[in-house]
Amino acid sequence: MLPLILREISFRKGHTTIMLCGLISVTALMTAYLSTESAAERETKRVARDLGFNLRILPKQTDMDLYWFQGFSNQTMPEATVERLANYQGVFMTYNHLMASLRQKITMGGGDVILVGVAPTITSPDKKKRPMGFTIKSRTLHLGYQVGQRLGLKSGDTLQLSGHDFKIEKVMVEYGTEEDVYVYGTLKDVQGIAGKPGQINEIKAIDCLCLTADQDPISILRKELEKILPEARVIQDRVQADARARQRQMVQRKFEFLSPFLMVCGAIWVAVLSALNVRERRSEIGIWRALGKGGGFIAGLVIGKAMIIGFFAGFIGFWVGNSMALEVGPSIFQITAKAIKTEWSYLVWSLILTPLLAAAASFIPAMLAVTQDPAETLRES
Amino acid sequence: MLTCESLCKYYQSPKGMVKSLDEINLSVSKGEFLEVRGHSGSGKTTLLLTLGAMMHPTHGKVVFKGTDLYRLNRAKRARVRSSSIGFVFQMFHLIPYLDVVGNVLAGDDGNHSGARSKSEALLQELGLGHRLNHLPNQLSAGEKQRVALARAMVASPDLILADEPTGNLDPENSKEVCRHLKRYQEKGGTVIVVTHGDAVHDFANRTIDLKAGEIISGPLVDHQAGDA
Numbered sequence: 001m002l003p004l005i006l007r008e009i010s011f012r013k014g015h016t017t018i019m020l021c022g023l024i025s026v027t028a029l030m031t032a033y034l035s036t037e038s039a040a041e042r043e044t045k046r047v048a049r050d051l052g053f054n055l056r057i058l059p060k061q062t063d064m065d066l067y068w069f070q071g072f073s074n075q076t077m078p079e080a081t082v083e084r085l086a087n088y089q090g091v092f093m094t095y096n097h098l099m100a101s102l103r104q105k106i107t108m109g110g111g112d113v114i115l116v117g118v119a120p121t122i123t124s125p126d127k128k129k130r131p132m133g134f135t136i137k138s139r140t141l142h143l144g145y146q147v148g149q150r151l152g153l154k155s156g157d158t159l160q161l162s163g164h165d166f167k168i169e170k171v172m173v174e175y176g177t178e179e180d181v182y183v184y185g186t187l188k189d190v191q192g193i194a195g196k197p198g199q200i201n202e203i204k205a206i207d208c209l210c211l212t213a214d215q216d217p218i219s220i221l222r223k224e225l226e227k228i229l230p231e232a233r234v235i236q237d238r239v240q241a242d243a244r245a246r247q248r249q250m251v252q253r254k255f256e257f258l259s260p261f262l263m264v265c266g267a268i269w270v271a272v273l274s275a276l277n278v279r280e281r282r283s284e285i286g287i288w289r290a291l292g293k294g295g296g297f298i299a300g301l302v303i304g305k306a307m308i309i310g311f312f313a314g315f316i317g318f319w320v321g322n323s324m325a326l327e328v329g330p331s332i333f334q335i336t337a338k339a340i341k342t343e344w345s346y347l348v349w350s351l352i353l354t355p356l357l358a359a360a361a362s363f364i365p366a367m368l369a370v371t372q373d374p375a376e377t378l379r380e381s
Numbered sequence: 382m383l384t385c386e387s388l389c390k391y392y393q394s395p396k397g398m399v400k401s402l403d404e405i406n407l408s409v410s411k412g413e414f415l416e417v418r419g420h421s422g423s424g425k426t427t428l429l430l431t432l433g434a435m436m437h438p439t440h441g442k443v444v445f446k447g448t449d450l451y452r453l454n455r456a457k458r459a460r461v462r463s464s465s466i467g468f469v470f471q472m473f474h475l476i477p478y479l480d481v482v483g484n485v486l487a488g489d490d491g492n493h494s495g496a497r498s499k500s501e502a503l504l505q506e507l508g509l510g511h512r513l514n515h516l517p518n519q520l521s522a523g524e525k526q527r528v529a530l531a532r533a534m535v536a537s538p539d540l541i542l543a544d545e546p547t548g549n550l551d552p553e554n555s556k557e558v559c560r561h562l563k564r565y566q567e568k569g570g571t572v573i574v575v576t577h578g579d580a581v582h583d584f585a586n587r588t589i590d591l592k593a594g595e596i597i598s599g600p601l602v603d604h605q606a607g608d609a
């Protein structure tokens with residue numbers, strides 16, 4: 001029976017093509033929609049949980065008790081660490097920016113301050129957002145509110161540190177956090193003051209998303225980062241809530257009707273085309289009957305054809321849909337390109353469901369073929 | 382071999398009852414070549430399909446090789462058709478997407494090995510040896526009908542039923558088709574041809590006339606042949 005069906009399929013190329021195209025469209029759109037949706041869903045989940053998920057990367061040997069007491073690590077790591085992290089091409093994480101710093105406690109004007117040397121912010125290559133915060137010029141300092149108060153300094157004043165003059169660029173407003181006792185300078189200057197050239201002791205990775213993790217992103221990030229930054233340890237900063245996540249879910253709701261709608265369209269398409277095919281094959285069906293073939297055989301010709309076309313449509317449709325998702329998915333849905341991936345399970349589903357849809361849709365035409373009175377067609381002359 | 386008793390086929394139509402077949406009694410012996418003549422609408426096709434286990438009569442019975450055909454269930458009746466009855470139609474009814482050999486093989490009931498070589502030999506015999514892999518739309522009418530003949534013969538049926546087999550053919554091709562049917566009969570087959578022309582007349586060994594569903598002339602039993 002299969003060779004017969006294949007012959008008929010290749011004989012009526014026009015009919016086959018139209019049916020195939022319809023089913024390919026349905027499968028492709030479904031695949032594209034579902035894989036972008038599942039990417040969006042994955043990302044929504046992650047965003048809802050992870051956005052504002054900032055990482056602090058510290059030297060491995062850091063005494064964590066001490067770190068939390070004093071606010072900086074007592075160890076350092078090479079400045080190159082941050083470049084290594086920035087250049088790492090792994091797909092497990094995206095970040096908005098990386099800020100490397102060297103933090104050191106010094107005494108200034110009879111009190112302790114934390115001197116923070118800030119390297120220029122590195123912005124993620126796939127993010128267009130400008131780095132936040134401020135830039136610091138060489139030989140200048142930004143004083144925390146508390147420090148400014150204590151030393152009675154204001155912007156424009158000069159301060160001597162390790163035998164060098166530093167201009168006070170500005171005294172910051174009161175934050176009500178530990179930053180009020182911070183003094184910011186360039187990384188280079190602070191390394192000089194602290195006598196730790198080429199060293200840093202903290203990297204802040206801002207707005208990280210863990211792309212592989214559906215559960216417990218931090219432990220995955222830790223594992224991955226330990227591989228590429230063996231000299232570092234990773235801790236997670238506070239979590240912030242995100243309203244965008246909810247907004248995204250609303251976008252998806254709007255498209256929820258799509259899958260059933262597409263399936264119904266595909267089914268109607270196949271049903272109509274099968275029915276036309278059965279009509280065209282009345283005489284053939286009559287002769288098969290005269291030759292002693294049963295209803296199962298006749299139904300098999302019709303449903304089998306639909307299923308075979310469905311199978312090929314499932315295959316091609318998956319590829320088309322998958323490419324569509326990879327190409328245009330990121331621009332339609334607000335998701336990062338990295339989050340969309342080929343969903344191989346959809347290939348399996350396409351190969352099962354498209355033939356099944358086609359079979360179901362051709363059932364009524366098949367019954368028309370089976371119940372057709374062969375004597376009627378054979379009498380026609 | 383084939384008999385029918387008080388065979389009736391009525392159609393209910395808006396303008397009243399149409400009696401396509403009315404109390405037909407007929408007996409056909411093995412090895413006979415029976416011609417059934419009649420004008421259009423006289424019930425020839427109806428008779429042929431009813432005798433061929435394709436159409437349930439309104440009443441009456443058809444006994445083929447000792448079996449009352451319409452007492453069998455559909456599947457068994459289909460099996461009788463596939464193994465014992467071959468059909469030939471005026472419109473050929475070839476399967477358009479199968480080549481010549483494929484069409485002939487479609488008539489094979491699957492009970493014989495070497496169906497393909499048998500088909501090819503048959504086609505050779507019918508003068509279509511050079512056409513084996515052509516599609517029906519590449520054939521002339523005469524060639525198409527010979528393919529249909531080969532299809533009807535390939536399963537070596539006991540009975541061939543032909544409905545106007547020469548209706549679409551020129552005299553030359555008509556004769557050729559009749560000759561092949563004749564040869565089949567001479568080898569022991571039974572042939573019933575319904576027609577409104579007389580192309581078959583010279584080949585038949587019995588002729589009956591049908592009018593408005595009734596047999597109006599001709600012997601109901603072939604007195605020359607033996608068994609019934």
Ligand SMILES: Nc1ncnc2c1ncn2[C@@H]1O[C@H](COP(=O)(O)OP(=O)(O)OP(=O)(O)O)[C@@H](O)[C@H]1O
Pocket residue numbers: 379381392393394399400401419420421422423424425426427428577
């Ligand atoms: N489904 C039907 N409903 C009503 N009448 C029918 C039906 N089928 C056939 N008939 C009638 O039965 C009669 C016999 O039809 P049949 O096809 O057997 O004729 P025929 O002798 O084969 O004619 P032709 O030579 O034109 O093929 C005709 O009068 C036809 O109109």
Ligand SMILES: [Mg+2]
Pocket residue numbers: 379381425426427544
């Ligand atoms: Mg007729």
